[in-house]
Amino acid sequence: MTYELTRDRVEHYFDRTATKVWERLTSDAPVSRIRETVRKGRAQMRDKLLSALPADLNGVRVLDAGCGAGQMTHELAMRGADVVAVDISPSLVKIAADRLPNTLKPRVTFASGDMLSADHGAFDHVIAMDSLIYYTEDDIRRALDNLGARTSGSVAFTVAPRTPLLMGMWYAGKAFPKSDRSPTMIPHGPSRLRKTVSDIGQLNDLGRVNSGFYISQALEFRP
Known part of the structure; x- marks a missing residue:
């Protein structure tokens, strides 16, 4: 499956199928114990990615690539960053914009569409939390090459690791008709990805x- 087909499938899922679920998961509303582990994990990952950036982001332009409901966007703006928050789902972008406090709105530009579009301009840093997890190794390489060419600092992102549990879920998921399931995460090993991108960056x-x-x-x- 090409990048464009995967992107369109992700857009369909989050914008038409899972919007309400995602809105609830990213709020303070009660959720199931399973989803609570996801909520806590995502909070830990936000902290981990943010820790890779300077504490003071005043005057720093950051792309929140795949901003979802805007939790990362909020944290970046709180640190003083000029944020471009992009997501393929217009519904999630609206949720993110509505949730952002008025005091932070001047620091954030929201857009719905492809996070890799050159129309978004150049950046000091990029954060892509859980927005590349559905893509192949070649697609991730092209995404990093694209973003790296317009980023003076770092591109911090996440992948689904190749653990026995996730690999089992991946193979099991392939047995179901595509129309009956959400976009499937593709597990990756960091060492292999490191070799794949070694000619374009570290x-x-x-x-x-x-x-x-x-x-x-x-x-x-x-880069």
Whole structure:
């Protein structure tokens, strides 16, 4: 499946199928114990990715690539960053914009569409939390090459690691008709990705978060 087909499938899922679920998960509303582990894991991963950036982001332009409901956007703006918050789902972008406090709105530009579009301009840093997890190794390489060409600092992103649990879920998921399931995460090994991008930049390991049903690996790319 090409990048464009995967992107369109992700847009359909989050904008038409899972909007309400995602809105609830990213709020303070009560959720099931399983989703609570995902909520906690995502909070831990946000902290991990943010820790790779300077504490003071005043005057720093940051792309929140795949901003979702805007939790990362909020944190970046609180640090003083000029944020471009992009998501393929217009519904999630609206939720993110509505939730952002008025005091932070001047620091954020929201847009719905492809996070890789050159129309978004150049950046000091990029954060792509859980927005590349559905893509192939070649697609991730092209995404990093694209973003790296317009980024003076780092591109911090996450992948689904190749753990036995996730690999089992991946193979099991392939047995179901595509129309009956959400976009499937594609697990990746950091060492293999490091070799794949070695000719365009350096890949650093930022650590892993393992919280119940949320398992994610943080990586930093520097062109």
